[in-house]
Amino acid sequence: MKLQVFDNYDQVSRRAAEIVIEESRKHPQLVLGLATGSTPIGLYREMVQVYQRGQLDFSEATTFNLDEYYPITPDHPQSFRRFMQEHLFDHVNIAPERIHFLSGTAADVESECSRYEAAIEAAGGIDIQVLGIGENGHIGFNEPGTPFHLKTHKVALTENTIQANSRFFERIEDVPRHALTMGISSIMRSRKILLLASGEKKAEAIKAALQGPVTEELPASVLQLHPDVTVMVDKTAATQLEGVPYKA
Numbered sequence: 728m729k730l731q732v733f734d735n736y737d738q739v740s741r742r743a744a745e746i747v748i749e750e751s752r753k754h755p756q757l758v759l760g761l762a763t764g765s766t767p768i769g770l771y772r773e774m775v776q777v778y779q780r781g782q783l784d785f786s787e788a789t790t791f792n793l794d795e796y797y798p799i800t801p802d803h804p805q806s807f808r809r810f811m812q813e814h815l816f817d818h819v820n821i822a823p824e825r826i827h828f829l830s831g832t833a834a835d836v837e838s839e840c841s842r843y844e845a846a847i848e849a850a851g852g853i854d855i856q857v858l859g860i861g862e863n864g865h866i867g868f869n870e871p872g873t874p875f876h877l878k879t880h881k882v883a884l885t886e887n888t889i890q891a892n893s894r895f896f897e898r899i900e901d902v903p904r905h906a907l908t909m910g911i912s913s914i915m916r917s918r919k920i921l922l923l924a925s926g927e928k929k930a931e932a933i934k935a936a937l938q939g940p941v942t943e944e945l946p947a948s949v950l951q952l953h954p955d956v957t958v959m960v961d962k963t964a965a966t967q968l969e970g971v972p973y974k975a
């Protein structure tokens with residue numbers, strides 16, 4: 728794993744955007760795996776700004792988001808689909824038919840998960856997967872204890888994740904109790920992975936993911952087994968790492 732420690736969140740976001748943008752210039756048909764949550768907001772903001780300056784064309788890019796609550800309608804204010812529209816898709820020229828999302832309203836969850844895996848495969852696989860990390864080390868909605876071999880599947884959210892995500896909902900009771908998520912094995916098939924983290928709340932998970940044992944109890948630790956992972960953190964998220972100078 729390559730580790731890059733930056734002074735602050737904006738620098739993490741800028742550098743992550745540079746990587747995505749460089750790749751998309753080299754390879755306009757880029758297949759991007761995307762995450763929601765607070766962490767990638769700065770990355771999406773940078774991408775939108777570069778696009779608005781006319782320095783980027785996403786017209787041939789394809790996207791797959793990692794996860795979606797279940798059940799939830801796509802136009803629900805807290806759906807991940809809506810989040811992506813607001814932070815990225817409404818502002819750049821990604822063709823709507825090349826935006827892929829797990830459906831939070833699918834009646835047959837199993838066939839929805841297989842459809843998604845097949846769509847990723849049909850697109851040629853994910854070139855760059857952007858990941859955040861949960862305070863408990865989850866990636867996507869793969870909570871501690873999730874078998875590494877799972878592909879896209881339905882999960883029950885842990886109390887910890889419901890608590891963390893309740894900040895976006897009016898009441899904690901409104902947070903859906905389930906989600907559909909790409910599995911660890913789906914994530915690990917991406918050619919390149921960018922793991923982003925910021926803030927001291929993530930310091931423990933980052934330490935365990937990078938310097939702890941590879942274990943299903945800390946899902947992000949599996950990334951130690953991937954050949955091309957860049958971990959980009961601000962210095963507050965790096966405070967528990969051993970032997971790391973706090974400089975980019």
Ligand code: F6R
Nearest residue numbers: 762763764765766859860861867
């Ligand atoms: C979201 C996702 C989650 C988040 C993680 C961190 O699509 O897959 O794994 O990346 O919960 O969330 P934030 O960035 O809000 O701290």
